[in-house]
Amino acid sequence: MADIWSVDEHLADVLRAVRPLEPIELPLLDAAGCVLTEDVIVPAPLPPFDNSSMDGYAVRAADVEGATHALPSVLSVVADIAAGSGDLPTLFPGQAARIMTGAPLPPGAQAVVPVEWTDGGTGGGPVDSMLAASAARGGGGEVRVFQPVAEGEHIRGRGSDAQAGGVALTAGTLLGPPQIGLLAALGRGTVPVRPRPRAVVLSTGSELAAPGEPLGPGQIHDSNSYMLTAAAQAAGAVAFRGAAVADDAATLRAALEDQLIRADLVVTSGGVSVGAYDVVKEALSGEVDFRRLAMQPGKPQGFGLIGPARTPLFALPGNPVSAYVSFELFVRPALRAMAGHGEGALHRPRVTARLVTDAPLSSPAGRRQFLRGAYEPDDGTVRPVGGPGSHLTAALAAADALIEIPENVTEAAAGAELTVVLLG
Known part of the structure; x- marks a missing residue:
């Protein structure tokens, strides 16, 4: 050399x-900021069951077909279903169940009517009335539905986020907050990373x-x-x-x-x-x-x-x-x-920018020079910050880029197209 x-x-x-x-197995929060070393396969459908995306009423779509304020559909409320419920009633024609966001859809239900489209089961304001009715009765009574829903509406279908057997994350993925959240949702407590x-x-x-x-x-x-x-x-x-x-x-x-x-x-x-x-x-x-x-x-x-x-x-x-x-x-x-x-x-992003300067920048022949700069992404320009001295820390603190002048260039005038290393 x-x-x-x-x-x-x-x-x-x-x-x-x-x-x-070498890869190691780390708990999820310790793995944040690390690079995944193996593909992560979805072990079971996500979500694992059909669930409601709204607070409202689980219904059969045919029971609310054509519902209007003038001619509402009137349904018997047979149950309250909260998130985490396990004992689910089967809905038969003419029946509805009060249901909360994230709660599992009961058998027989085909859609969820948002509570705002109903009288809440008591004739009061829809949300407050629904909550009051749910707390008071634990099922029972009637609800008037003023607007129809299509089959599948306001339902998060089983596996709609990720299907079992699919690849959730590939090896080489940097684990940021969304990726850690996905791993947790899949039930992973640890993960192999570098x-x-x-x-x-x-x-x-x-x-x-x-x-x-x-x-x-x-x-x-x-x-x-x-x-x-x-x-x-x-x-x-x-x-x-x-x-x-x-x-x-x-x-x-x-x-x-x-x-x-x-x-x-x-x-x-x-x-x-x-x-x-x-x-x-x-x-x-x-x-x-x-x-x-x-x-x-x-x-x-x-x-x-x-x-x-x-x-x-x-x-x-x-x-x-x-x-x-x-x-x-x-x-x-x-x-x-x-x-x-x-x-x-591996490297900082590099872009080409147009130099803005009052006087040409000089650079020693045969050396690649890196000057501190301020980059303006809106117009693609960069201007030097401070002088060339390698002790000028105040200028360094004011810069968000390095202006790169190639070895074969000894002077760069205003308007020159130069490579810029983005530090932000």
């Missing part, structure tokens, strides 16, 4: 090295102080570990933030050994350049390959497999913007590949 790696070469090398995590990767994030630098603590001379607050931990969570990982590590190789090695027991992937920031205190390079040379990439920001990168379990480690630059851009381009796809996502779901 050449001394300078391209963005695509480095990404391909990373994705070749990482593997999807677990969310556990990512450990460490910042390096003797100058770092924890947020909330006062700064001493020459110190800055550790923002990278918080930003990258949040980024790992947003990528779907279970993320752990370790305390900042001072510029000492032995201390870093000890910290890594402590963290590897709970890590499927490790991210460090800082200490990967060519300075006298580049502790990550000193501590991990031989296990991690430190590279120069043809990109800006983020030229220095490290990647390797460390420890007995060959855990992927990403050594990212220390400047905040460089660290974040590197995470989005390389770490996020790796985490999602480990979680079992398919190729199409």
Whole structure:
């Protein structure tokens, strides 16, 4: 490999090295956010029985044919049927049963008349009257129906949602709230998934102080570990933030050994350049390959497999913007590949947008540049946010996109069509 790696070469090398995590069986709520590893087959019809989609009266369709306010159909009410009822009467001609939403349809019933289409069985307001009559009588009395219903109307048919033997969810499905709800409706208590990767994030630098603590001379607050931990969570990982590590190789090695027991992937920031205190390079040379990439920001990168379990480690630059851009381009796809996502779901969405800028944007020849941008989906434009400096965290916080300028482009003027990486 050449001394300078391209963005695509480095990404391909990373994705070749990482593997999807082994499937495990998890309870439904623990499986939320995970990727399904097997097809889920519908074990029984859903819903399992015909039930009412309205509060009203279960009837035979012929008994209310032609009903009007002037000439209502008058039916004998023989039962009250609530959701969960098991002892159901059979309806014969001229009979009806008060029924609640979700309650099973009794034998002989063909449709449900909404309570609003009746006198509620007492001659009062329809809903209140129905409830009062139901509570008072438990069946009995009469109901006047003012509007006909067709057979099957206002009924949720057995199996109308899902038929037994069908595929409810396919392997590779990301389990969000609707999918978890479906699994619960099917009676599944657990499900086989790839677990969310556990990512450990460490910042390096003797100058770092924890947020909330006062700064001493020459110190800055550790923002990278918080930003990258949040980024790992947003990528779907279970993320752990370790305390900042001072510029000492032995201390870093000890910290890594402590963290590897709970890590499927490790991210460090800082200490990967060519300075006298580049502790990550000193501590991990031989296990991690430190590279120069043809990109800006983020030229220095490290990647390797460390420890007995060959855990992927990403050594990212220390400047905040460089660290974040590197995470989005390389770490996020790796985490999602480990979680079992398919190729199409590894990367952030990319769109083509028209550049809006007062002055042309310059870009170094031979490097792929990623600038912070604000994307306007309504008109398909993007404008730069802040300058190119890799320390400008305020500009990064104001951006929702990365503007990508290819290696062979040294200047992009207003109106240029550029690829935009959407971060939102």
